[in-house]
Amino acid sequence: MSTSPTLSLPLIDLTPLSSPNPTTEALAAISQSLSTAFSTTGFAYLVNTPLSFTHADIFFLAHEFFSLPEAEKSSVAKKTFIPQNVNTYRGFFPAQAGSDNLKEGFEIGPKVSLPQIFDPRAKFNLTEANVWSEDYRCRDGAEQLYSELQELSSKLLSLLAMALGKGASYFDGYLDNSMSTLRLLHYPAITPPSPQQELCCTPHTDSGILTLLHQDQTGGLEVLSTSDVWIPAPYVPGSIVVNIGDLMSQVSGGKFKATYHRVRSSPGKSRYSVPFFFEPGAGCVVRSVDDEAGEGVLYGKHVLEKMSGWVEFQDVDVEKEPVFETVEEIGVAA
Ligand SMILES: O=C(O)CCC(=O)C(=O)O
Ligand SMILES: [Fe+2]
Secondary structure, three states: OEOOOOOOOOEEEOHHHHOOOOOHHHHHHHHHHHHHHHHOOOEEEEEOOOOOOOHHHHHHHHHHHHOOOHHHHHHOEOOOOOOOOOOOOOEEEOOOOOOOOOOEEEEEOOOOOOOOOOOOOOOOOOOOOOOOOOOOOOHHHHHHHHHHHHHHHHHHHHHHHHHOOOOOOOOHHHHOOEOOEEEEEEEOOOOOOOOOOOEEEEEEOOOOOEEEEEEOOOOOEEEEOOOOOEEEOOOOOOOEEEEEOHHHHHHOOOOOOOOOEEEEOOOOOOEEEEEEEEOOEOOOEEOOOOOOOOOOEEHHHHHHHHHOOOHHHOOOOOOOOOOOOOHHHHOOOO
């Protein structure tokens, strides 16, 4: 692990993960670097990742989607925005004018269908199928990127298990029916620049296990340091920004930090980013390593609670959702 003189976040070299048989020492060294980064700022840059996609390939997927005509994007918009559409959780969301979240997005989940554990009357079905516009030419690419990011995240999860003193397969149950989300984001240019629109992504923590973020060259990402100062996390060529989500922070007994981050507007410029939120299955019971016999929390419930605070899901009312309470109730093995 190294820290560039101009960067406040560590760079972690993942070269050994591209090898079919990485040495135990190499894996232990990455595990240690991740542990140090996640126990302090909660953020790091990953370099020499095993992805087959270049930075340009990834942003092509996003540009192609956001250059579709508005009507085409609306055809896959979530029900919250286009009431006649059936998709509630996957799909397109438009930019919310007048908020600190001036971004439009397109979200996809796994290609394989997930067990339908939500009440069909629920306002948000977290395990619904993806929706695609026939005019979007990059569906195969987006599905392939999803699969590679899921694979990389799974490897990182094993390394986090080791960092917590557990065996490499300790968290493997999280991968059953994992409902990770690949999100293509476009922050439209603010013209004319407005002093009121200082932020285009409001300060927040992510909700899942970890997030792998590709950002373009525009800059603007900021991370709250341990001394409560916003530090820039600019684009580093060829890197992925990684950070811990609330869930993993809880699982680690607070050892790993879910750090606040935000995006500062770049006057007159548009920006693209592609976060991948690595998540367990909705029916996964998640427990802290410090309380392995405890009741734990059902991941699907954790997400709905978190969603009620997101601008894209303003109408989530967790109290009114027919949310399952126990694993038995939703009929899924933990
Ligand atoms: O666009 C970015 O760089 C960050 C996006 C983000 O933090 C998120 O979508 O959770
Ligand atoms: Fe985030």
